[in-house]
Amino acid sequence: MKALLIARRELAGYLRSLSGYIIIAAILALNGLFFNAFALGKAAERSATVLSNFFYYSSGFTIVASVFISMRLLAEERQAGTLPLLYSSPLRDRDIVLGKYLAGLAFLAIYLACTIYMPLLVAVHGKVSAGHIFAGYLGLLLLGSASLAVGTFGSALARNQIMAAILTAVMLVGLILCWLLARIAEQPLAGVFSAMSLWNQHFPPFQGGLVHVRDVAYYLLLTYVALFGATRVLEARRWR
Amino acid sequence: MIQVEGLTKYYGEHAAIRDLAFTINKGEVIGFLGLNGAGKTTTLKVLGCVLLPTSGRVVIDGYDAVRDPHEVRKRIGFLPDTPPLYDEMTVGEYLAYVAQLRGVPASEARSRVTEAEEKTALRDMDGALISTLSHGYRQRVGVAQALVHRPAFLILDEPTSGLDPAQIRGMRELIRNLKGTHTVLVSSHILPEISETCDRLLIISGGQLVAQGTEEELARKLGGGTIEVDVRGDRTKALEVLAGLGPVTVAQEDGAFLSLRVEVSPDLRPKVAQALVGAGLELLRLDRGTQRLESIFLSLTRHGGASPREVAS
Numbered sequence: 001m002k003a004l005l006i007a008r009r010e011l012a013g014y015l016r017s018l019s020g021y022i023i024i025a026a027i028l029a030l031n032g033l034f035f036n037a038f039a040l041g042k043a044a045e046r047s048a049t050v051l052s053n054f055f056y057y058s059s060g061f062t063i064v065a066s067v068f069i070s071m072r073l074l075a076e077e078r079q080a081g082t083l084p085l086l087y088s089s090p091l092r093d094r095d096i097v098l099g100k101y102l103a104g105l106a107f108l109a110i111y112l113a114c115t116i117y118m119p120l121l122v123a124v125h126g127k128v129s130a131g132h133i134f135a136g137y138l139g140l141l142l143l144g145s146a147s148l149a150v151g152t153f154g155s156a157l158a159r160n161q162i163m164a165a166i167l168t169a170v171m172l173v174g175l176i177l178c179w180l181l182a183r184i185a186e187q188p189l190a191g192v193f194s195a196m197s198l199w200n201q202h203f204p205p206f207q208g209g210l211v212h213v214r215d216v217a218y219y220l221l222l223t224y225v226a227l228f229g230a231t232r233v234l235e236a237r238r239w240r
Numbered sequence: 241m242i243q244v245e246g247l248t249k250y251y252g253e254h255a256a257i258r259d260l261a262f263t264i265n266k267g268e269v270i271g272f273l274g275l276n277g278a279g280k281t282t283t284l285k286v287l288g289c290v291l292l293p294t295s296g297r298v299v300i301d302g303y304d305a306v307r308d309p310h311e312v313r314k315r316i317g318f319l320p321d322t323p324p325l326y327d328e329m330t331v332g333e334y335l336a337y338v339a340q341l342r343g344v345p346a347s348e349a350r351s352r353v354t355e356a357e358e359k360t361a362l363r364d365m366d367g368a369l370i371s372t373l374s375h376g377y378r379q380r381v382g383v384a385q386a387l388v389h390r391p392a393f394l395i396l397d398e399p400t401s402g403l404d405p406a407q408i409r410g411m412r413e414l415i416r417n418l419k420g421t422h423t424v425l426v427s428s429h430i431l432p433e434i435s436e437t438c439d440r441l442l443i444i445s446g447g448q449l450v451a452q453g454t455e456e457e458l459a460r461k462l463g464g465g466t467i468e469v470d471v472r473g474d475r476t477k478a479l480e481v482l483a484g485l486g487p488v489t490v491a492q493e494d495g496a497f498l499s500l501r502v503e504v505s506p507d508l509r510p511k512v513a514q515a516l517v518g519a520g521l522e523l524l525r526l527d528r529g530t531q532r533l534e535s536i537f538l539s540l541t542r543h544g545g546a547s548p549r550e551v552a553s
Contacts, residue, residue: 084290085341088318089338
């Protein structure tokens with residue numbers, strides 16, 4: 001499977017570069033700070049509430065991490081002039097995109113694994129269900145997967161990594177802000193915008209420990225659409 | 241065998257190459273010459289299945305590059321104008337990765353890497369990080385990645401660019417050694433760099449093929465070739481002997497020393513030598529006129545295909 005080969009090289013690239021560790025370290029530090037300052041709260045709170053708060057803040061950091069992780073995926077190949085290597089090898093364009101995306105997902109999973117100490121702290125001092133933790137992390141992974149896919153798309157479009165990050169951020173903020181549109185629009189458009197929103201309707205259930213098929217389907221669909229778009233961008237570039 | 245027919249590539253309104261047609265036979269080493277911006281890189285990218293042509297056909301071993309790009313890509317090795325290297329990998333890791341990308345099974349990748357490293361004299365650099373390599377070595381790794389999967393057809397885009405004279409010679413030797421095992425298409429904008437290595441030259445200008453053939457053929461078609469000779473001895477005798485073979489011009493004169501240029505095909509070098517020695521003159525140097533070929537190349541490329549068909553036929 002060529003996609004896995006590409007993913008393995010890409011992941012090794014993350015693990016060897018300083019920037020990969022800097023991204024993880026910086027976001028972990030901020031996530032921990034927010035956990036301490038806000039998620040734990042001033043007054044005594046129920047463990048489930050603290051855990052829900054943790055997932056609330058972590059969702060934001062997961063999106064930010066996705067932007068930074070995905071920006072190099074395809075834009076760096078273009079910057080370094082290595083795309084012709086992939087283009088002239090017997091690969092399908094979708095293998096290239098899938099390999100890149102999977103490497104990003106694996107790296108994001110490493111980041112998420114590093115945050116596990118926070119829910120464990122809650123579990124040590126209080127009472128939380130494993131199901132709640134599982135649902136929350138599933139939500140983070142799905143949200144991250146969709147954000148990474150959008151980032152892969154942005155990275156395919158951009159000429160360099162900075163542009164990729166900016167493009168991705170704009171697209172993700174646009175998707176998040178769909179809920180504002182939903183508030184000012186009338187039905188049935190309001191329903192459409194609300195369903196499209198990256199966070200508003202789809203993430204809170206995970207935060208509270210609920211897994212709805214609807215939300216899982218939304219994130220998977222967004223992942224698919226964005227990766228499909230990235231594949232099309234790569235294909236189109238052969239015509240340029 | 242590679243067949244190119246009516247190959248055209250537009251970037252927007254601008255045609256980078258127009259109606260290219262040529263054939264490359266198995267085992268040939270072909271030089272692809274043109275000034276910067278003539279369309280060399282575009283042509284090679286299309287042959288390397290990186291870009292799709294606007295129209296025209298590329299057929300490699302019976303497979304069409306547009307309809308069966310997969311089959312074509314398995315048979316080619318491509319070195320783009322900048323070697324596609326990943327700085328954070330070592331030479332060995334990188335080559336193994338490329339080999340597997342191009343369909344070499346993981347179990348065989350290591351032996352193929354060793355083979356490619358031996359061909360390109362990179363064996364000692366196997367464990368070196370690519371980011372630490374000098375330009376010459378990077379270029380060689382670029383060639384190694386193109387041949388690591390043993391492709392039948394190698395496309396090298398300016399492998400000598402930016403190299404010093406010693407490295408250029410090394411690269412030329414490397415390409416010469418590939419002859420026989422691979423069909424090679426190598427581009428350059430400097431004629432003498434590749435003319436000796438190649439069986440045949442394709443000359444492109446303004447996106448069109450303006451001439452093709454061996455160095456001698458080109459020289460003959462474009463107003464014959466020249467032979468340069470340095471002799472010592474009787475001036476009139478020398479001129480007389482050579483005038484019988486072709487038009488002679490005196491390039492330099494210093495007492496009994498004469499540097500002459502005879503406008504005859506370089507194939508006639510033995511005859512010229514015989515005639516001079518037979519007339520009792522001292523033959524100091526005899527060479528084909530490279531200077532002349534260089535100017536032919538320049539005039540061909542400058543006028544951009546005034547009569548391409550005539551020359552190409």
